[in-house]
Amino acid sequence: MSGFNVGTRLKQLRQSRDLSQRELAKRAGVTNSTISLIEQNSVSPSVSSLKKILDALPVSISEFFAGEELANEQVFYRAEELTEIGDGNLSWRLVGARRPNRSMSLLYEHYPPGADTGEDMLEHAGEEGGVIVAGAIEISVNGDTQVLHQGDAYYFDSRLPHRFRNTGDKECVIVSANTPPSFAEGGATQHH
Amino acid sequence: MSGFNVGTRLKQLRQSRDLSQRELAKRAGVTNSTISLIEQNSVSPSVSSLKKILDALPVSISEFFAGEELANEQVFYRAEELTEIGDGNLSWRLVGARRPNRSMSLLYEHYPPGADTGEDMLEHAGEEGGVIVAGAIEISVNGDTQVLHQGDAYYFDSRLPHRFRNTGDKECVIVSANTPPSFAEGGATQHH
DNA sequence: CATCCTTGTTGAACATCCTTGACAGTATAA
DNA sequence: TTATACTGTCAAGGATGTTCAACAAGGATG
Known part of the structure; x- marks a missing residue:
C-alpha cells in the first residue's frame, strides 16, 4: 500500500552521490537509522524528514517523485x-x-x-x-x-x-x- | 525550514474540488482529524498518508509538490x-x-x-x-x-x-x- | 592473528503522527 | 424553538516514525 517506492529511490540517489547512510544522515540532521529504515521501506517517512534528507543530497521533492537521474546513452536493450x-x-x-x-x-x-x-x-x-x-x-x-x-x-x-x-x-x-x-x-x- | 506549505496546498486542492475534510478523508481512508491537522500544518504527514489523501483528490505526489491541471479526451481506441x-x-x-x-x-x-x-x-x-x-x-x-x-x-x-x-x-x-x-x-x- | 575503522541493520525507548470521540459553529427545515 | 445535518477543531491514547546504542560484516593496517 505504500505506493511509491521511496526507499529504493532514495538509495539510488544516495549511492549515486557516493554517500554512506551516516554521512547523508549527518548532513540532513537525522540519524543513520532513519535512513536505513526508509531505504528498506520499513517506514514511510514524514514529509518533513524526507525533505531534510533530500535537501542534503540535494534533490527537490518534486524531482524525487518524478524525475530520474543517472547517466547512460544506451540504445539497445536486450x-x-x-x-x-x-x-x-x-x-x-x-x-x-x-x-x-x-x-x-x-x-x-x-x-x-x-x-x-x-x-x-x-x-x-x-x-x-x-x-x-x-x-x-x-x-x-x-x-x-x-x-x-x-x-x-x-x-x-x-x-x-x-x-x-x-x-x-x-x-x-x-x-x-x-x-x-x-x-x-x-x-x-x-x-x- | 519546512520550505513548503503542505497544509495550505492541500487545503487549496481540496477546496478547489469542493470537498469537505470529512468527504476527502472518507475517500482517502483516513480520518477528518488527520486532514484538519495537516491543513493547519500542525503535523507533517507521512508520505504514505499524504499519498492516500492525494490519491483521493486525485493529484499525484510530484504534481502536488509542483502544481498543474487537468484535461480529458477519448481514451479507448479499437x-x-x-x-x-x-x-x-x-x-x-x-x-x-x-x-x-x-x-x-x-x-x-x-x-x-x-x-x-x-x-x-x-x-x-x-x-x-x-x-x-x-x-x-x-x-x-x-x-x-x-x-x-x-x-x-x-x-x-x-x-x-x-x-x-x-x-x-x-x-x-x-x-x-x-x-x-x-x-x-x-x-x-x-x-x- | 588482532585492532581499528567503516559499513548497514536492529531492539528498545522516545517522539510524532493518526484515530477516536467528543465539541462548537453554521445552515436548513419543521 | 428544536431537530437534523453539515462544517472545522481539539484532547487523549493507540499506532507509527525516529533516535539511541549496540551489533555483525567487511577492509585496511600492523
Whole structure:
C-alpha cells in the first residue's frame, strides 16, 4: 500500500552521490537509522524528514517523485536487460531506466490472469498510452470501463483515475508509454 | 525550514474540488482529524498518508509538490480506429491521432519481410523508443547496427541517424513511442 | 592473528503522527 | 424553538516514525 517506492529511490540517489547512510544522515540532521529504515521501506517517512534528507543530497521533492537521474546513452536493450518494476505478480519492464532526462517511460507489461493494479488511482501527471499486444484487459479510466483486446489501444491523461485488470484467463501483454516519465529504476510504484 | 506549505496546498486542492475534510478523508481512508491537522500544518504527514489523501483528490505526489491541471479526451481506441499512416508496404498505426496537444506519438508498427525505412538523418528533435513484440528487426542508430528480437527494446535520441529494416523472413511487429509527437493528424511527417 | 575503522541493520525507548470521540459553529427545515 | 445535518477543531491514547546504542560484516593496517 505504500505506493511509491521511496526507499529504493532514495538509495539510488544516495549511492549515486557516493554517500554512506551516516554521512547523508549527518548532513540532513537525522540519524543513520532513519535512513536505513526508509531505504528498506520499513517506514514511510514524514514529509518533513524526507525533505531534510533530500535537501542534503540535494534533490527537490518534486524531482524525487518524478524525475530520474543517472547517466547512460544506451540504445539497445536486450529482453533480459529491461528493468523489472512489477510486484512479483504482474510484470512491468522499463526500457532505458537509467537513461538521464528521459522524456518518456516505455514499458513492456505482462498481466497474468487476475492481475490488478488496484483501485488506488492516479499517480502521475502527464499522458499515457498503450497497445494491447496479446490477450485482453479491462481498463477503467475516470469511471469508464472497457475491455480491450489484441490490437486495441488506449491513450489518456494520467491524472485521471485509472485501473488495469486482467479479468480473463490468459496472460495479457501490453506495450505502453507515458510522458513525462513516471518510473524510477528499481522501484515498483503501485499505480499505473 | 519546512520550505513548503503542505497544509495550505492541500487545503487549496481540496477546496478547489469542493470537498469537505470529512468527504476527502472518507475517500482517502483516513480520518477528518488527520486532514484538519495537516491543513493547519500542525503535523507533517507521512508520505504514505499524504499519498492516500492525494490519491483521493486525485493529484499525484510530484504534481502536488509542483502544481498543474487537468484535461480529458477519448481514451479507448479499437484496433480498427487506429489511424494508418504507413506507405502501403509497412504499416504504422497511430493511437490517438486526433487528440489535440498530444505529448507523444504511440505507434503500432508492422514490418513485412524486406521492409525498410531507408536511411533518414536528423529528422526531428526528441526521443523515441520501442519494444519488439514479434519477429526480428535490424536497427541502425548512429552507425551502430543490431538485430533485435521479440522482447528486446530500443531507446534513442531521434536526432541520431537511424534506420529500420526487416531482414528476416517473418513479419516484425513493434510498438513504439516518440516524443514530442512527430505525427500530426492527416499528415505523416516522415520520421523513424 | 588482532585492532581499528567503516559499513548497514536492529531492539528498545522516545517522539510524532493518526484515530477516536467528543465539541462548537453554521445552515436548513419543521 | 428544536431537530437534523453539515462544517472545522481539539484532547487523549493507540499506532507509527525516529533516535539511541549496540551489533555483525567487511577492509585496511600492523
